[in-house]
Amino acid sequence: MNGNYDKIIDKISKGSGLEKEEIERKIEAKQAKLSGLISKEGASQIIAAELGISYENEKLKIDELLAGMRKVNVIGKVINLSPVRTFIRNDKEGKVVNMTIADETSNIKVVLWDTNHIELIEKNEIVNEKVVEISNASMRENEIHLGSFSELKIINEVLENVKTEKVVKEKNIVDFKLSDNSSARAFIVQIQGPRFFNVCPDCKKKVNQEGENFICDKHGKIIQERRALINLVLDDGTESIRSVLFHDTLNNIGLTELENQDLLTQQKENLLGKEMIFSGNVRMNKFFNNQEFIIDEVKDINIDELVERLESK
Numbered sequence: 001m002n003g004n005y006d007k008i009i010d011k012i013s014k015g016s017g018l019e020k021e022e023i024e025r026k027i028e029a030k031q032a033k034l035s036g037l038i039s040k041e042g043a044s045q046i047i048a049a050e051l052g053i054s055y056e057n058e059k060l061k062i063d064e065l066l067a068g069m070r071k072v073n074v075i076g077k078v079i080n081l082s083p084v085r086t087f088i089r090n091d092k093e094g095k096v097v098n099m100t101i102a103d104e105t106s107n108i109k110v111v112l113w114d115t116n117h118i119e120l121i122e123k124n125e126i127v128n129e130k131v132v133e134i135s136n137a138s139m140r141e142n143e144i145h146l147g148s149f150s151e152l153k154i155i156n157e158v159l160e161n162v163k164t165e166k167v168v169k170e171k172n173i174v175d176f177k178l179s180d181n182s183s184a185r186a187f188i189v190q191i192q193g194p195r196f197f198n199v200c201p202d203c204k205k206k207v208n209q210e211g212e213n214f215i216c217d218k219h220g221k222i223i224q225e226r227r228a229l230i231n232l233v234l235d236d237g238t239e240s241i242r243s244v245l246f247h248d249t250l251n252n253i254g255l256t257e258l259e260n261q262d263l264l265t266q267q268k269e270n271l272l273g274k275e276m277i278f279s280g281n282v283r284m285n286k287f288f289n290n291q292e293f294i295i296d297e298v299k300d301i302n303i304d305e306l307v308e309r310l311e312s313k
């Protein structure tokens, strides 16, 4: 399937002494038992836990970290630090800090809850570019969380060529989580729109119409740019999701005749039922109160690549 999944199988195999084939069978059986409601990666985590596999004595690469893992150890270079935030819980003041660490495989958000760890940041000991070693931390969703039993220290290791760009994970739609950067191979099962709106040419924010004029909150009276968006419903067999496709990506998907009803209807019909690879971000739609997929990239399925991946399985 994908490289990450292969690595997990590898780890479970080494940790348990079982053949890879047997582990894959167990994972498939677990998936079937849960009516396919869980991804292969998710099922592999359950199997790893059932087999009593611990990551305690192992240093993992960031792209090997998965939701649900406990006692993980990892090394990474700090590439982003958020300010220390304070909150009140049960009449006591607490602090929390987010940072992002990267290695050559990926990057990940780290959440610090322990005052001793946070002090390292307050004292400017941990700053951007420092390499840190994290031990005994837990994975919550796609984040590393450090409690008081976790360790955090600065080390002298040099990490070069760390991966700083946004990480997009290939997922089943059923596994999409809020604020995930994800991609999925899915069918277009509904197309609605386009809806048009006006934006400011400078900041690209939505503008308000007042009489004949268009007003940007920041730039005042401007000459508006007309933009379009399309709503899609995508379905990959695990789940469907309402999705939004903006102006710049409409062309990529083959919707070019936005102003011509007849041609547009034709183009929309051609797209219905088409399977493509969609990447974007999962957000909350406040109006409908459900998750929505904001698509920023659409790709055709590359059959050669697909065959290659299936064969390497």
Ligand SMILES: [Zn+2]
Pocket: 200, 201, 202, 203, 204, 205, 216, 217, 218, 219, 220
């Ligand atoms: Zn503006």
